[in-house]
Amino acid sequence: MNEPQLIPAGSAIINTSVFAVFVLITLFIVYRVSNRGTSSDYFVAGSSFSGAQNGIALSGDYLSAASFLGIAGAIATYGYDGFLYSIGFLVAWLINLLLIAERTRNTGRFTMGDVLSFRMRQRPVRAAAAASTLAITIIYMIAQIAGAGGLVALLLNVHGKFGQALVIAAVGAIMITYVLVGGMKGTTWVQIIKAALLLLSVAMITIFLLGKFGYSFTNLLQHAADNNPHGRDIFAPGVQYGKSELTKLDFVSLSLALVLGIGGLPHVLMRFYTVPNAREARRSVVWATWVVAVFYICTLVIGYGAAALVGTDAILDAPGAENSAAPLLAYRIGGTVLLGIIAAVAFATILAVVAGLTLTASASFAHDVYANVIRRGDIDSDSVVKVARLTALVIGIASILGGILVIGQNIAFLVGLAFAFAASANLSTLLYSLFWKRFNTTGTLCSIYSGLGSCLLLVIFSPVVSGSPDSILPSVDFAFFPLKNPGIVSIPVSFICGIIGTFVGRDSVDEERQAEMEVRALTGIGSRAG
Template identity: 50%
Template sequence: MENGFAIAGDYMSAASFLGISGLIALYGYDGLLYSVGFLVAWLVVLFLVAELVRNCGRFTLADVVAARMRERPVRIAAGTSSVTVSVLYLVAQMVGAGSLVALLLGGTSEAAQAWTVIGVGALMVIYVTWGGMRATTWIQIVKAVLLMGGAITLTVLVLIRFHGDFDRLLRTAADRSGHGASFLAPGLKYGGDWTARLDFISLGLALVLGTAGLPHILSRFYTVPTARAARRSVVWSIGLIGGFYLMTIVLGFGAAAIVGPDAVRGSNAAGNTAVPLLALDLGGGADSTGGTVLFAIVAAVAFATILAVVAGITLASSASVAHDLYASLRRKRPEPRSEVAGPRSEVPEPRSEVAEPRSEMADPRSEVAVARVAAVGIGAVAITLGLLARDLNVAFLVGLAFAVAASANLPVLLYTLFWRGFTTRGAVWAVYGGLIPAVALVLLSPVASGSPDALFPHLDFQYFPLQNPGLVSIPLGFLAGWLGTVTSAEEPDRARHAETEVRSLTGAGAA
């Protein structure tokens, strides 16, 4: 149960609390895609990866792949993709923090947003550096409880305002939106031409498949003692997350009906401040004590949400740098292949294929030191990008991180777990074959340039029409993994795969 709350805390980020509600308030039905996609994604995690990843891994995603591959190239590739996904996810949290504090300070001051982004990043780097996994786990649990409490309170108040009549809530939201009945129908944001419709499909694929490739979510499965506990953790988290996303629907339409889309846009063009404005109105208005108190509580919960998620992602990404990139690059001699040359008659000592190479590459103390330095570096990169992206919706930014995770991490993970003939070249190609196109397409999309809301609004190097690259980059990741395997001269290590298969399915040797 504790780990389920911690997973839910890791997952329910600023994108969930601030971003989704804001998108629903601005675009109605089309904003629901985020709520549905984020929740359905957990079925993929539950049925395909949770138990198997727990049995095969130790610290990071690369441990799972390296269990049956040549370690150095696989760890470098997986570590690179994990850090990239983590940085993109961190950017969304930084943007959410900037929007929230700018609202608290009574305006949309760019200076306030910038200093908030810097402050949040610095605070969490210090926290992760000295607190580690135990501290991060408990901040996730506390944050999940606070977030659920805040969401329940606001949902009840919205329903009381409309006397429990959800139909009346929807009709009022549609009337105030200025779009009428089309506010409650598909197509307001993702309708019209084929580019918008393809963007809709691309975003849906990214949201549903991306969760299974998020490094900070996968690392949560290594903190439980058994595979059964991993499954139960996911069941707990699905219950919590499912209830929360149902409430975001009420909050989004409540903000549209009570605050109004124009007021939401006036505060923040991307809709990131819809929920705090809703709390202010539900409490009695800007000049009332109740409104001020409720606004302050919701803002505090949202800020705690951002801090907790930043802590979890920073921890996972810095661990990947230390355990995968640093340890692999320090290796001074070729990896011994004699250990796995012949068939094995029994299950080896627990986690020997993971633990032994690790001791050759770097000792635990040096890895901890590198992880602390990496936390600072990753925080600095996320702060810089957060300053550039402060005008974008946080749920939309998380959608980009999900697309990269689904393109680079999910193909190699599924191939490793389920394809007997998968090779090291296939693993490396799967990671880079999804990662490079996903990042490149984002840079060439309307997100980076060519529009007033882009990262670089005064430049125009837009050549890819879709805002989310998932529709193209996810299939490319799977295709690259298959192509790398079938063109590889390397003979798959059947003994090592058999060992991984037994371990993943039974948990033997995974203690």
């Protein structure tokens, strides 16, 4: 078994130096390009980006720590079953391309709440949309901040949960600073730069790995099997999800969440407002899909390459466990300097995603709750932006605490949970609002709250939280739901409750607003009015 030494302590200074330089450069970029004008400038960069720019930024927003760290680690450890994350994350873009992007861009302004409340009662629907957005954002951010903490812990050779907790707190503070300094424009440019660097990095590592094994993928796979306890089983389904009928069902549940979740992710939906029209929104999705596809092909080589050169046992023994596969591979093939560069790119990946998430959640609270529910529209742009920045601070602190709780969990798995929440709470409501004329306020509230509530309840009482050695609370057991991902139950619950609420509710359908929404969704006429 090939088990290289872990990163020596003396390399921490070089790693940290490369890392710090990168952070300072990106902070400077955010400060220089950020808008300091109206709420439209802060939240959606004045809708000034082209489809190509926004598409690359979308991929930057989407290719998170789960993609770069979590999936590479999952492939190195479980082989075929780990690559299924990549397939789910990629196929999911079809939902946005065919059903969501254009109509959402035409019927909203800043947030998902704009779309859902267009022809409904404003205050309860906006409050529900904001609650959903905040819940999904915090879960997603917990995964990203935990990944960032594990990455920096690996750089600094920090072992033990207490040390990693301190690292997560420091990293989270840096990330909050980015959002407070700049708005959507600064965040978008960081995402564009990060996406380009990430794609370049994974492409170079992929080419190097293939070259090292004589450009024979078969040879690389053979070495990966030799350095994995599961041997050749990593080339077929079942290492992680084929142990029993229950784990197979868990995989089906995870797949539903991955494929359907992106259509309800608030930070992805918000990016459609940063372009001037629906045509550019569609172009954004096409660009993002191609970038994501190239990236995930590279992760297949990187994941198996990490198993071949680093060894699964060495990966699992490192700080961050599975999430350390890509950084350890970088150290093995390029030494301390390449590790520092890859770690900086990975950190930029997490940084860009967290900035986008924080901005989305703060915009939802400030625009939907503060401006439209509490103040009923009687508010100026400066006050909304101030509330958004304060909200970003609170959300950041909550995510840091959550990130400390989930130390050691696979990031791709945690993001899968966020996708389940998004698919359960948001997708059904968005599709009904955009395509079902009879859908009303009661149906909207039932759909959002039933999906959000059922998903949260099932996760709390699942092996994710208790009852398993790899649970968040392994010493106790109050789990009654056997699956780790609740999507197979919570997603249908949301769709069904939306239908029941619509037929039971006595809300009258505003036919004039419904007709206006249909015209806007299909043509874009009047889509930026108001």
